[in-house]
Amino acid sequence: MAVDMAEGVTVTRADVERAAERIGGHARRTPVLEAEPGVLFKLEFLQHAGSFKARGAFNRVLAAREAGEAPAGGVIAASGGNHGLAVAHVARSLGVRAEIFVPEVTGEVKVAGLRALGAEVTQTGAVYSDAYAASRARAALTGALEVHAYDHPDVVAGQGTVGAELLEQAGGVDTILVAVGGGGLIAGVTAAVADKAAVVAVEPERIPTLERALAAGRPVDVEVGGVAADALGATRVGGLAFELVRRAGVGSLLVTDDAIVAARAELWRAHRIAVEPAGAAAYAALLSGVYRPRPGERVAVVLCGANTDPATLA
């Protein structure tokens, strides 16, 4: 699956509803704060393992169990970041083994964090794609269930529960701002809300995976850099996400690194919310004026992750 997604595979609102039933009682229902009149924050950084990623990982593993694909070799993923932490949490919570592959560049703090969640960590290869290739080879050997970071329908449907929940909680919302890396979250949210709200993608200008893909008519590689690269640093948007958001007419807005840093500082100053740069990217579009709501428009901002060193907020 994952990288060689079959033509025509997609995710529907019904898939998201099934995911919500499946992961209820496993993932947290994260609350919504009306930060100021008409501006809602979905506090998804309060999710298990500090980001929305636990939703997709729970749905992937639970759906496989339902389908009788008992993961004898446990679960396996490549990521030293939010996805790895989420898969490790999900595995521990469901009582299965987790193997996480990370590249050599991954810092000791992150490796220790994964081990603290009970995961077996293999550090191999110079960059993420090497670790990913190694994880695939290992999975072929052990039969472990691969949990892709974004480009799998069960992962996308799980992330979509963020959007479904938000609509239930918000009592009417016109627009949802969502940060994009590999595109799993925006794909899921787009599927979940259908025509009930507009979805707007926000990307760091130094990682414009979706913008470039929309311009090219297909996912293309981009250079990755800047303050949010540790969490939004996919080199290209997933094929599943690309098709979903293109068909829905979702547009992409770019924000500067300075705007992300300012939004993160403002979330702490004015709201006592501590998030990572990627978690502040969607808010940066609103705060910097790159996204300007109409009078009376109700805008929801997904604050999607907080796996950060709080000392960097001071």
Add this chain to the structure above:
Amino acid sequence: MAVDMAEGVTVTRADVERAAERIGGHARRTPVLEAEPGVLFKLEFLQHAGSFKARGAFNRVLAAREAGEAPAGGVIAASGGNHGLAVAHVARSLGVRAEIFVPEVTGEVKVAGLRALGAEVTQTGAVYSDAYAASRARAALTGALEVHAYDHPDVVAGQGTVGAELLEQAGGVDTILVAVGGGGLIAGVTAAVADKAAVVAVEPERIPTLERALAAGRPVDVEVGGVAADALGATRVGGLAFELVRRAGVGSLLVTDDAIVAARAELWRAHRIAVEPAGAAAYAALLSGVYRPRPGERVAVVLCGANTDPATLA
């Protein structure tokens, strides 16, 4: 009012309901997170100015306006901490002057924070009680509206909206754990929930204002120290709070500084919630086992403040 509270003055559920109407649209409605099955967090640190104190200050000033006591000289308060920040925020938000008196020991960061909110800051006296006395003398001169940090019925009724909101949001809760300093919050919550939930006071063992008062049958001075002293460091519980909680049969549990530090660390580790020590004190009772819920009991913990240096969480 304040220190020389008239005999028989109290706060009722109706007072809290009026406060909720009055401050709606001014104070934030803070969300509730079901952190684990049966354990709810009231995320009150997301309130304006970083603590619940804005509720009481809004209610005090707005109630005075309703009563025709237009504060010609603006508002005045003594506090270099959460209460001072809240009064400064409320004054700016309502377009009135704020004078805040702080003792000489108050650090430059807090003074700068108050000034950033537009307050005039007067630094005078060695300790809080000196600054408080100076604020009272100044108020007598200028006619400014005094906003006491806890021992005033409008302040208590405003803080009580935390409890009323929680009952609306939680869909049934058996017990509410509340940290105590001067007692404004627990008094308000006690009045708000009446017999709909049990209220339990949690105090740092190094500042047992309520426990000593309950033992003595009246508010008495205690020594103040420990990690939460900057926010829970009243030398005695307010008379209004004492009467309210005594009549309601609210008991006090003591937690160690170590338990508070551990609870604060766990809130960050497992929930990505960054609070100050006082904001973690109530959770410390649950996490350390000082408070043990019955099987099936639903416990809400008020996380009441986050005016802290996030670097101390790392």
